[in-house]
Amino acid sequence: MIRHLLSAADLSRSDATLLLDTTEEMLRLTEGRSVKKLPTLRGRTVVNLFFEDSTRTRTSFELAAKRLSADVINFSAKGSSVSKGESLKDTALTLAAMGADGVVVRHSASGAPYRLASSGWIDARVLNAGDGTHEHPTQALLDAFTMRRHLGDLDGRKIVIVGDVLHGRVARSNVILLNTLGARVTLVAPPTLLPLGVENWPCDVSYHLDPVLPDADAVMMLRVQRERMNAAFFPSAREYSRRYGLDARRFGLLSDEAIVLHPGPMNRGMEITADVADSERSVIVEQVSNGVCVRMAALYLMLAGADETADDVHEGAA
Amino acid sequence: MSPQTVLVKGARVLGGEPADLLLRDGVIAELGQSIDAGDARVVQADGLVALPGLVDLHTHLREPGREDAETVDTGTRAAALGGFTAVHAMANTDPVADTAGVVEQVWRLGREAGHADVRPVGAVTVGLAGERLAELGAMADSAANVRVFSDDGRCVDDAILMRRALEYVKAFDGVVAQHAQEPRLTEGAQMNEGELSGRLGLRGWPSVAEEAIIARDVLLAAHVGSRLHICHLSTRGSAEIVRLAKARGLPVTAEVTPHHLLLTEELVATYDARYKVNPPLRTADDVAAVREGLADGTIDIVATDHAPHPVEDKECEWDAAAFGMLGLETALSVVQHTMVDTGLLSWSDVADRMSFAPARIGRCDAGTAAQGRPLAVGEPANITLVDPSVSRTVDPWQSASLSRNSPYEGMKLPGQVVATFLRGRPTVEDGALT
Incomplete structure (x- = not known):
């Protein structure tokens, strides 16, 4: 599976199909159940890093991560140091120090998630939750x-x-x-x-x-x-x-x-x-309801067992 | 200062046959074969090409105002290392160089630093605001002797203001250097407009925004009979307009930057703001066109548009990052790589595009501090010795500039400036500042 989800172009046909099939599975496991929680991401930390307001998308990612039992931190521009001029870099270093495993980024600047993923500031998996006029x-x-x-x-x-x-x-x-x-x-x-x-x-x-x-x-x-x-x-x-x-x-x-x-x-x-x-x-x-399941699938495939996967070892060596 | 006597032995003058040059009292005292050293210090220059000291018509030295990014001292150190003996310093400082006081300050800082002559560029309009003319005559008459006027960073887009500026500077043989960028077509623009900007979701900076202003200004200059200089020309269409203007005999000159000779917009796909520059990096076709234009003389000169920025202004989101790149220390290498090693220019042509022509346009080719003069007996000893046979990997952390925003970091480029002489005095020797 891919390391970061920054663009739809990151997904091959088999990646995309696996994601959609996994979404189907997530839907089956949660639909109509009173207890919708799965233990798959227990102990993992997902940060919702929202530099731009989007209650809908943030809530969807938050619910997805919580249903997978991850610890979720919402880091929004409002009320955080971002609005005081803290840079993307410093925010990334802070999140890295906190031990984030996955970072969901929403930003008004196109390419901001790409910078976060490629700059070496943070080791976490990055999911693009909408960047400027680029991608979602x-x-x-x-x-x-x-x-x-x-x-x-x-x-x-x-x-x-x-x-x-x-x-x-x-x-x-x-x-x-x-x-x-x-x-x-x-x-x-x-x-x-x-x-x-x-x-x-x-x-x-x-x-x-x-x-x-x-x-x-x-x-x-x-x-x-x-x-x-x-x-x-x-x-x-x-x-x-x-x-x-x-x-x-x-x-x-x-x-x-x-x-x-x-x-x-x-x-x-x-x-x-x-x-x-x-x-x-x-x-x-x-x-909207499918949105939660798709994000569960993405978080699951990218974060579950992320430390042990073969491609991770490979990426680490590169 | 009393310059020592130096004998440069065996340098290939403008890339020609090896010759010796005796530099005494700031001038080239002798030029020929097997000159007797006498009491002169000998600089061995076997295999090195001797060029006239390079002249940059377009730099940003950031002083006064942004001394965290560059100072006149550090910027001219970088200039000397790049083989330059004169640099023009753009007016977009803080305060803006729109009065005799500011241009004289910058000029004086250059004299005190002593690494290269600093020729301040005066703002065309007060505060670069594009509303009313700055006191161009006062700047021309000042000790800084300003001849180049530019609102660079901003376009003088008001047609009547541009017309008046073009007319007014005729009184002191000045030239208006236009930053050609139609402002409405480029609001919030981030990169070259094309398929890639659409894919990357970055606001486009269309070629037409440059070309429309150049076309208008060429016609204005023709109408009022004034000299016009085009800064950092970057597109095929712009080159075609200037070519047409020159074919009509109009007094239009143009510059291209080293980065527009080498780099393309594809680099923007990294969202790495080191590649953010104004005008933006263009397509491979534009790069081919500006190389052709520089080779056939349509584009008169190479000017660096050296634009230092502190790390935090580049290490951020693309939209938030500053426009501009370093250029002084890499310019000659990029020109060798793109123009000489490709057979498009000879070293003699390089001397023209990087020394003679820019000095002529800037009107600093005469007088006591003449620049861009031929390498001949009696001429000022402004000389750059370059070793074209070596190559080096660019490391911005080794730069004399205060800033690190080089787009060439990690690239292997040919050529190394070994020595630079400013009126007979070495500012750089053995590739290092003296």
């Missing part, structure tokens, strides 16, 4: 897991991702992971919200939503911040939702089996209407 690999894993539960094997499945790809980290990780798993991704956005060079990504790109909906097996709507219109990415929220929002009419263009996803938090009325978000084929709430 566990979100992509939970999306893939949710899709797999409904659609089966994702090989050849058609996934449409709609919204702010430029500023979003979810789309990046999803394109990479879904491509690894054999799915065919189409990104839909106004040209202003697509990064330069997107034509070379392993996916298709469309400026129009309607034509790609009938063939889609899943549609993922991304959050679009209304403030973007102030920087001329689109003229108005109304025009955006008219051209790219998932409303009842567009929902009707989907096949009967197609599912709707959203990584949250939603802008109801902007990228998705309330009736679609709350429809039977919306799996948005399920994504």
